[in-house]
Amino acid sequence: MAIYDLAVIGKGLVGSAAIRHLTVNCPELNVCVIGPDEPSNRKTHDGVFSSHYDQGRITRVLDPSPLWGNLARESIARYPLIESTSGLRFHHRVGCLRATDIPERVLEIDACAARFKPPHRRLDAAGCLERYPYLSFSDKFVAWDEQGEAGYINPRQLIEAQLKAAEAKGATVIREIVSGLAVKRDGVEITTRVGQRFQARKALLSAGGYSNTLLERKLDMPTKSHTILLAETPPDEIERLRRMPSIISSFDNPAVDSLYMLPPLPYPDGKTYIKLGPSGLDERYFDTTEDDRELIPWFQSDGSAVIAAKMKNALHRMVTDLKVISYQTAPCLITYSAHGNPYIDAIVEDRLYVTTAGNGYGAKSSDEIGRIGALLCATNEWHSDLERAEFRAIYADGGSK
Ligand SMILES: Cc1cc2nc3c(=O)[nH]c(=O)nc-3n(C[C@H](O)[C@H](O)[C@H](O)COP(=O)(O)OP(=O)(O)OC[C@H]3O[C@@H](n4cnc5c(N)ncnc54)[C@H](O)[C@@H]3O)c2cc1C
Numbered sequence: 001m002a003i004y005d006l007a008v009i010g011k012g013l014v015g016s017a018a019i020r021h022l023t024v025n026c027p028e029l030n031v032c033v034i035g036p037d038e039p040s041n042r043k044t045h046d047g048v049f050s051s052h053y054d055q056g057r058i059t060r061v062l063d064p065s066p067l068w069g070n071l072a073r074e075s076i077a078r079y080p081l082i083e084s085t086s087g088l089r090f091h092h093r094v095g096c097l098r099a100t101d102i103p104e105r106v107l108e109i110d111a112c113a114a115r116f117k118p119p120h121r122r123l124d125a126a127g128c129l130e131r132y133p134y135l136s137f138s139d140k141f142v143a144w145d146e147q148g149e150a151g152y153i154n155p156r157q158l159i160e161a162q163l164k165a166a167e168a169k170g171a172t173v174i175r176e177i178v179s180g181l182a183v184k185r186d187g188v189e190i191t192t193r194v195g196q197r198f199q200a201r202k203a204l205l206s207a208g209g210y211s212n213t214l215l216e217r218k219l220d221m222p223t224k225s226h227t228i229l230l231a232e233t234p235p236d237e238i239e240r241l242r243r244m245p246s247i248i249s250s251f252d253n254p255a256v257d258s259l260y261m262l263p264p265l266p267y268p269d270g271k272t273y274i275k276l277g278p279s280g281l282d283e284r285y286f287d288t289t290e291d292d293r294e295l296i297p298w299f300q301s302d303g304s305a306v307i308a309a310k311m312k313n314a315l316h317r318m319v320t321d322l323k324v325i326s327y328q329t330a331p332c333l334i335t336y337s338a339h340g341n342p343y344i345d346a347i348v349e350d351r352l353y354v355t356t357a358g359n360g361y362g363a364k365s366s367d368e369i370g371r372i373g374a375l376l377c378a379t380n381e382w383h384s385d386l387e388r389a390e391f392r393a394i395y396a397d398g399g400s401k
Helices: 013-025 066-086 103-116 125-131 155-168 208-214 235-240 295-300 305-318 366-379
Strands: 002-009 031-034 057-059 096-100 120-124 142-146 151-153 172-174 178-184 187-192 197-205 223-232 246-250 259-266 272-278 327-335 343-348 352-356
Touching: 002 013, 002 187, 002 366, 013 031, 013 155, 013 352, 013 366, 031 197, 057 246, 066 103, 066 155, 066 366, 096 103, 103 120, 103 142, 120 125, 125 142, 151 155, 151 259, 155 172, 155 366, 178 208, 197 366, 208 327, 208 352, 223 305, 259 305, 272 305, 295 327, 305 327, 343 366, 352 366
Parallel strands: 002 031, 002 197, 031 172, 096 246, 197 352
Antiparallel strands: 057 151, 096 142, 120 142, 178 187, 187 197, 223 272, 223 327, 246 259, 259 272, 343 352
16 A cells, blocks of 8 residues: 555645645655546546636635735745746736725725735726726726736646646656545545555645545535536637736626626637626535535536526626627536635644635635645644634534534
């Protein structure tokens, strides 16, 4: 049986960041990461899925929460290093426009802008129209046009870059699904679906929405379906929208759907799509406490047709005279925590640790979340200026230790 000092379970955005940080900060450790590759056909796949099978995730510092702003800032600062060590490009600085007419949100984002001072301009509706003539906002809107490092990342490429950099420094990548995790007196025993067994002195669980399926005591981790709309964009529209930033909008009017949107991006099928998703529209919650049975039919489906129809309306309301060749929809999963921050904590002190619950914001900040989790697991110490208590694991039984 192969024996490691530390095993990371899940090679998604956070797990792949964690393994790279272990190779950089703890080079003396023999480390591995265990997790499957993206399925080649999600319609027939019946293994585990993830929240990163896509071409774009918005990245920006401006956020209503200072904690999330901080995690993003730390992560974004390391993107150039990850790109240069891996030789892979995943970061696209197209800017991020954050627009809202909700008074409390305006105050929160102004406070974040004053605190972190990312390069940005604060625009009213007229200023917004002047800069982005194809976007339509009502007079009551305030928009923060964040520039500098804001824009989007390609999550598939970021994971590949993290793993490439980690492997170059000696980490082992095991492309299998973990089916069993047993904490023993002297370490953790890990079994995979194909029957392999590994032993590690410690393990870090970073299995996203599947984390509870491997834990005895379940985390309070509502796991919600999320439908995305892909609008295939013709060449003349790609040209017209070539300076389009990533966009996050939140509306005061409950009849108008808030959404986030990425500019036209190339996808693996050779086509170019504007991708958008809803913020706050009700979808459905899954029971992931015992196993992943409810997730398989969801990921094999095309998501919710009702949500897709609402987003189609919202897209055409926001981007004026938009021409679209075709629409597609796809399913995804958002994993929440009880306090709205990621869980980064010890499950069994000195043995098993967890980093999970991106709350829909985890991609851009995954490098810092992975770093804090990796170092906590390796050293039993908290290596961040952020308060450890803000990241404590809260369990489904209401307890936190
Ligand atoms: C449609 C959509 C849009 C989003 N947009 C944004 C955005 O614009 N900006 C942003 O910052 N965030 C965004 N997010 C959130 C972000 O994608 C997630 O927070 C992020 O993916 C969480 O990273 P993770 O590593 O915790 O989970 P994941 O990325 O899901 O990775 C978990 C990994 O664990 C693996 N795994 C699961 N079970 C097992 C097992 N039993 N054994 C081994 N491995 C296992 C999976 O294969 C997967 O690779 C979005 C999410 C969705 C769904």
